[in-house]
Amino acid sequence: MQNIAEAFSLAFALVLSGDADLFEIVALSLQVSLTATLLSCLIGLPLGALVAIARFPGRGAVLVVMNALMGLPPVVVGLLVYLHLSRSGPLGFLGLLYTPTAMIIAQTILIAPIVAALSRQVLEDLHGEYAEQFRSFCLTRRQIVRALLWDGRYSLLTVGLAGFGRAVAEVGAVMIVGGNIDHLTRVMTTAIALETSRGELALALALGIVLLVIALGVNAGVQALRMSAVRQAYV
Amino acid sequence: MSEARPLPASLATARAVAVPILPLRLRGVGLRLGGAVILDGVDLDLGAGGCTMVMGPNGAGKSQLLKLLHGLTAPSAGTIDWNGHAPQAVRARQALVFQKPVLLRRSVAANVDFVLRARGLDRSRVSALLDHVGLAHKAAQPARHLSGGEAQRLALARALATDPEILFLDEPTASLDPASVQAIERIVARAREGGTRVIFVTHDIGQARRLADDVVFLHRGRVAEHGPARDFFRQPRTEAARRFLDGQLVV
Numbered sequence: 320m321q322n323i324a325e326a327f328s329l330a331f332a333l334v335l336s337g338d339a340d341l342f343e344i345v346a347l348s349l350q351v352s353l354t355a356t357l358l359s360c361l362i363g364l365p366l367g368a369l370v371a372i373a374r375f376p377g378r379g380a381v382l383v384v385m386n387a388l389m390g391l392p393p394v395v396v397g398l399l400v401y402l403h404l405s406r407s408g409p410l411g412f413l414g415l416l417y418t419p420t421a422m423i424i425a426q427t428i429l430i431a432p433i434v435a436a437l438s439r440q441v442l443e444d445l446h447g448e449y450a451e452q453f454r455s456f457c458l459t460r461r462q463i464v465r466a467l468l469w470d471g472r473y474s475l476l477t478v479g480l481a482g483f484g485r486a487v488a489e490v491g492a493v494m495i496v497g498g499n500i501d502h503l504t505r506v507m508t509t510a511i512a513l514e515t516s517r518g519e520l521a522l523a524l525a526l527g528i529v530l531l532v533i534a535l536g537v538n539a540g541v542q543a544l545r546m547s548a549v550r551q552a553y554v
Numbered sequence: 555m556s557e558a559r560p561l562p563a564s565l566a567t568a569r570a571v572a573v574p575i576l577p578l579r580l581r582g583v584g585l586r587l588g589g590a591v592i593l594d595g596v597d598l599d600l601g602a603g604g605c606t607m608v609m610g611p612n613g614a615g616k617s618q619l620l621k622l623l624h625g626l627t628a629p630s631a632g633t634i635d636w637n638g639h640a641p642q643a644v645r646a647r648q649a650l651v652f653q654k655p656v657l658l659r660r661s662v663a664a665n666v667d668f669v670l671r672a673r674g675l676d677r678s679r680v681s682a683l684l685d686h687v688g689l690a691h692k693a694a695q696p697a698r699h700l701s702g703g704e705a706q707r708l709a710l711a712r713a714l715a716t717d718p719e720i721l722f723l724d725e726p727t728a729s730l731d732p733a734s735v736q737a738i739e740r741i742v743a744r745a746r747e748g749g750t751r752v753i754f755v756t757h758d759i760g761q762a763r764r765l766a767d768d769v770v771f772l773h774r775g776r777v778a779e780h781g782p783a784r785d786f787f788r789q790p791r792t793e794a795a796r797r798f799l800d801g802q803l804v805v
Contacts, residue, residue: 452656457646552698
């Protein structure tokens with residue numbers, strides 16, 4: 320309990336002091352996870368929409384795989400990305416290992432399936448409502464996907480949020496491909512892991528509190544947006 | 555709304571000069587859904603022009619008939635021939651207004667704009683179309699905040715946006731108040747006067763009397779009667795139609 324109380328006061332002190340290292344870590348965390356979320360949405364949303372409207376042999380198996388991939392262990396993803404980016408790996412020539420780019424790649428692989436699987440469910444429900452009307456309008460598949468993504472945009476915000484939450488909270492993948500290098504690849508979760516292993520529990524907890532507050536802020540923002548959409552009957 | 559305003563000719567889409575899709579000819583059309591027989595041996599001929607009212611008790615297959623004609627469902631048996639074309643091939647030249655309007659989660663204007671853009675039509679027609687159905691003053695409002703009657707008028711504006719040769723209406727006025735019914739009937743009458751062939755499913759005998767040129771009476775998945783409206787209402791040939799018009803329960 321003493322640790323928790325100390326952690327809170329330390330967290331406040333850290334934020335109020337304008338600690339440059341802390342802000343660097345927070346900024347990198349947000350940069351990596353938001354970029355990964357954006358990329359995952361660019362990949363996962365159209366993919367989810369396509370699977371939502373398409374009927375093809377083996378669709379059931381595709382759904383099982385998509386859903387199973389939501390549970391990808393971060394360390395496994397980290398390891399796979401590491402093997403590809405390491406000097407002896409097929410993409411070693413790019414020199415990306417231990418860079419924020421490698422961390423973004425790993426987190427994108429981790430959360431794109433989450434975005435795809437969840438958006439598939441959301442958009443399939445929406446398509447169930449629109450399908451006959453869209454067929455009457457003689458829309459192309461591309462037009463249907465675009466219309467579903469636009470009309471489902473507020474529900475899809477929550478999907479993106481789930482991806483962001485997973486990305487910003489994971490430690491295994493970024494630790495392996497980023498290496499937790501100070502001033503280069505250190506993010507909130509790897510910093511927390513490091514401080515914990517060094518016995519600096521209060522500092523680790525303080526960082527955890529900052530992370531929670533950021534997650535809370537992002538969620539509150541999205542929730543406010545959704546509420547306004549609900550009032551407009553756009554959800 | 556006092557009256558449906560006409561679409562200015564300059565704003566109406568020029569109807570593509572193409573092979574006419576009427577007359578329509580159905581021979582031996584059957585539809586089975588999940589083992590149940592919905593339509594059975596339907597023979598029907600519809601000529602160009604006018605308003606056909608499709609009537610009959612619940613479960614007679616009226617809505618399913620519209621979906622077959624519009625190419626949304628494929629028949630289990632028989633042929634549907636739009637002057638040599640299959641229903642799917644001419645769907646873009648038709649429009650269907652569903653009983654429960656399916657409105658997009660967008661503004662009223664954006665709902666109409668969506669169809670115009672999707673079909674590559676002149677998007678500046680949005681306000682004229684909304685004005686035509688008396689919804690110009692609600693253009694910026696969320697479509698899902700409209701009342702039942704307004705929502706159906708928006709669905710009609712969307713349907714008319716493509717200047718369809720055939721307009722299918724599946725009980726568009728069910729559960730609407732008299733003012734809304736009147737507004738919708740005026741818009742439909744205007745479309746009919748403008749040369750759009752109207753095929754209208756209704757339960758409302760009064761509405762059928764007001765709008766029909768001819769009546770198709772369906773009963774138990776078959777065309778029990780098809781003839782000029784005047785003859786149908788004056789002297790129905792079948793017992794089921796007689797009882798239906800008398801307001802008796804027909805099952």
